[in-house]
Amino acid sequence: MHRWSQLFIPTLREAPADAEVASHKLLVRAGYIRQLGAGIYSFLFLGNRTTQKIMGIVRQEMDKIGQEFYLPALNPREIWEASGRWAAMGDNMFRLKDRKGADLCLGMTHEEVMTDIARKELRSYKQLPQIWYQIQTKFRDEPRPKSGLLRVRQFLMKDAYSFDIDAPGLDASYQKHYDTYCRIFDRCGLKYRVIDAHSGAMGGSQSQEFMVRTPAGEDQIVSCEKCNYAANMEKATSRLAPVEDLKAEGDGQPLEVHTPGQKTIEDVARFLGVSPKNKIKTLAMMMTEEDAPIGTKTPGKSRTRAVVLLMRGDHQMNEAKLSTAVAGKQTRPMQEEEIRDLFHSPAGYLGPLGIDWAKDMKDSGKPILLVDEALEGRVNLIGGANKEDYHVKNLTPGKTFHPTAYADLRAVTAGDECPSVGCGAALRIDTAVEIGHIFKLGYKYSQSMGARVLDRNGKEVAPIMGSYGIGIERILTAAVEQNNDENGFWLPPSIAPFEVVVVSTNPKDESIRSTAEDIAQQLEGSGFDVLLDDRDERPGVKFKDADLVGIPFRVNVGKKVTEGIVEVVRRSTRESVDVKISAITEYFQDLRPAAR
């Protein structure tokens, strides 16, 4: 029996001054956590109890598909050299030396250690598939820890790794994780979306993120309220309404028109009496190509190369999509003289004509012309003439000028139509927190680290891998972000530190005290996690504390005990019902979610 009077639950009336987001303020106020340094937190009794429950759910579900390991956080340099990530991780990796001067690091993730085990132990396709997971502390020297528990330098992660003999095997392992993650987050009571994610620099083929919408989030996601469509900004698309192209003028060849002083898309469209949708927006960028391999700290020789983007007049460019289109190279807007060098024209009249564009991305030395997919197939567009006070009609991509490549560069905006077939609803854009990530790794680690098994034909092959992560504390943070008000927060019973708090409103009244005690005993006997607030405090203090600390149900034991009645208050709605003391256990058993 947990008695509040004997526990350490240091609740605060006021939030610490340096807390900004709701979950940070409330978790500190509720006595769950205390800060030790930037991005470093101690978990106290209630906080630890909750993370233990979350880990319990994660274990139960993961044990259905995999096996739990426990790997060291302290890693020798060698395995990270083998994968190439000793350098690639840069300053984000905590590094240290042992007494002999040997390099060590604190693990940010465990592909290397798991793959090391695999390469030493796995020999045959008959041993596959394998799914190995652990729940363990990760260390990342974030450039900027922030928002309480949302971005920290030390955190708990459930990380899993799959080893399969072939791609269909990986697909199956990946799907198992997808399903398991849904069960885990459902049981944790979270509302989440699964989005297609950028495969990133890890060389994987497919990747999805489990996101929870919250204003405190750092990532922007696009989602549809009606259907399940969801994507991050760099992947999101939307359905474009058909646009009526202009008719060719004259002989259909590019035709210069005098547009004195008309520089912006809107000005030109109005001046010529056309829609911005029939205009081409020309964006002039410079891209920096580093000679030195990415991740190394020695600055190599860098060259710049012009990248010109053509968008539909009313569209905006998304920088993440541009970054993808140029394979992660750094880009910046051109400076005035760079624009003149390439276009021989002032800004405001830029267009694709008269420039020798690169035929493909490898056609180095020449400027790159990237055309947004929204312009593919369009005809007779209007763009700048590369000549002051002139624009050009009859521009048709692929005919009057030749793009280096077409690419998806367009930023989705809120209210755009959902791209799902037959959906038709409007898209929304929200910030979100990533609570899980599943990833088809492919052969990157098995190859670089030399894991090999014999296949059915006795041929040596590298196993194909997947990796799958869940941020334990982020589940708590997301739950608090989703369920709070100015008085505190409420957690789903499955992850709350206690399911019920029994408040003895006046411990000096013997019948109230003993009834509260009996009810708490009874509920605990029926398998509920119960906290008995037996403190010698005024009722108001106890109610305020109960509202603060995240426990979903409260039983008020007060004057009505003489009538054999107590109140049960549901924290989320504040609704209160009178329940007969004799029926209290049944009352809660009826509420108990089936998932337990």
Next chain:
RNA sequence: CGGGGAGUGGCUCAGCCUGGUAGAGCACCUGGUUCGGGACCAGGGGGUCGGAGGUUCAAAUCCUCUCUCCCCGACCA
């Protein structure tokens, strides 16, 4: 790393400009009265004013350096 802000008792903050040897509310301890939404009265304990150096008869206050934390940006397998 660039820009901004802040470090004064456990928490929230005042005092700093204009130097004179540290305050309030909450929390804590003792006694009493209270007891259904963060009570009241009386008494009490607790502070290297982030750190170092300097100016001065005298520094929380002025000057220099430094550390830490927060926010925006950059960054984020």
